[in-house]
Amino acid sequence: MKLLHFTFLSLLFFAQISLGQTAKGVLKSEFIYEQAPFPSCHASTLAETPQGIVAAWFGGTHENNPDVGIWFSQLVNDKWTAPVEVANGVQADGKRYASWNPVLFQMPNGPLLLFFKVGPSPSxxxxxxxxxxxxxKTWAKPTRLPEGILGPIKNKPVLLSSGQLLCPSSSEHDGWRLHMETTADGGKTWKKSEPLNDGKTFSAIQASILFHPNNRLQLLCRSKNKAVLEAWSSDNGKTWSALQPTSLPNPNSGTDAVTLRDGRQLIVYNHTAKGRSPLNVALSPDGKRWQAAAVLENEAGGEFSYPAVIQSRDGRVHITYTHHRKKIKYVVLDPAKLELTDIKDGNWPNR
Structure with a gap:
């Protein structure tokens, strides 16, 4: 009996390790679903509505298959509802294209917006x-954005003090290039910036936008340059400094970041130059000096990718990410309880 008891406790202990729940500040780590009507998923997104936390992602046979649609789930009474398809790429003539990269955003005193992409490929x-x-619970009929407007490509937009929604966007048809799109009326009319990079010196897509004192903005993004890239703006995102590498590595995989209410910056990313494991959380007081906070996943050869992160009204940080392209993982952090260690010379500390 004692052996059985020991075995059960051992299994429980190792199960907690696999869920990342031994890290300080990690309050919850679970899958949004165990079974779904699609074999493959990717590119999750999060928002907090007046009714609670919601998530979306794309799912289907495999990425870029025409049967891929946008799936949605709500956190109700601390349980995720069964995934439902809320949008897809079926055209008026019956032809169907793949759906890609949903992005949720809750407008203050307004609707919950769901941006997504449709087409044969990212280019x-x-x-x-x-x-x-x-x-x-219910959704309006999807509409196509104006020609040349893609909406936020992977990561959430931010609402500026001017009332404009600033959407980090990017394109892949002429090199990997970033640009910004803005809307002042919830997506009815749009303005688009010029590309922020030439796609040659730096190949960059999928930016996140952070807030800093003195009305400065910072973007952090994925790149093919083996590092998370950054740029800065002092005019509400109208113009940006030239892209530069940060001290954080990037294996050509998506990241996401958020400005916490205490002023610190938090990023979720793969701290490696190759592969998509481990998946890490780092914090910074200024967007420059980064501190190790948590390792969410660390499995050789695993894929833990495309994180999304928000902070809810209660101060908790919510994260979703792709788990082996089979499931979507959901993690909740208490940012006040995370144990921080400086990242020196780009190396994740042993602790």
Whole structure:
């Protein structure tokens, strides 16, 4: 009996390790679903609605298959609802294209927006938008964004003090290039910036936007240059400094970041120059000096990628990410309880 008891406790202990729950500040780590009507998934997104936390991702046979649609789930009474398809790439003539990279954003005192892409590939896709006035229970008919407007490509937009929604966007048809798109009316009309890079010196997509004192903005993004790249703006995102590498590595995989209410910056990313494991959380007081906070996953040869991160009204940090392309993982952190260690010379500390 004692042996059985010991075995059970051992299994429980190792199960907690696999879920990342031994790290200080990690309050929850679970899958949004155990079974789904699709074999493959990717590119999750999060938002907090008046009704609670919601998530979306794309799912289907495999990435770029025409059967890939946008799937959605709500956290109700601390349980995720069964995934439902809320948008797809079916055209008026019946032809169907793959759906890609949903992005959720809750407008203050307004609808829940869901941006996504439709098309055969990232170099040929187009932007789509739908919305919900009841926290995601029902959705309006999706509409196509204006020609040349893609919407936020992977990571959430930010709402500026001017009331404009600043959307980090990027394109892949002429090198990997960043640009910004803005809308002052919830997606009805749009303005688009010029590319922020030439796609040659630095190949960059999928930016996140952070807030700093004195009305400065910082972007952090994925690149093919083996590092998370950054740029800075002092005019609400109208113009940006030249891209430069940060001290954080990037294996050509998506990242996401958020400015916490205490002023610190938090990023979720793969701290490696190759592969998509481990998946890490780092914090910074200024967007320059980064501190190790948590390792969410660390499995040789694993894929833990495309994180999304938000901070909810109660101060907790919510993260979703792709787990082996089979499931979407959901993690909740208490940022006040994370144990921080300086990242020196780009090396994740042993602790």
């Amino acid at each position: 040929t896709w187009w932007g789509m938008l739908t919305s919900s006035t009841d926290g995601g």
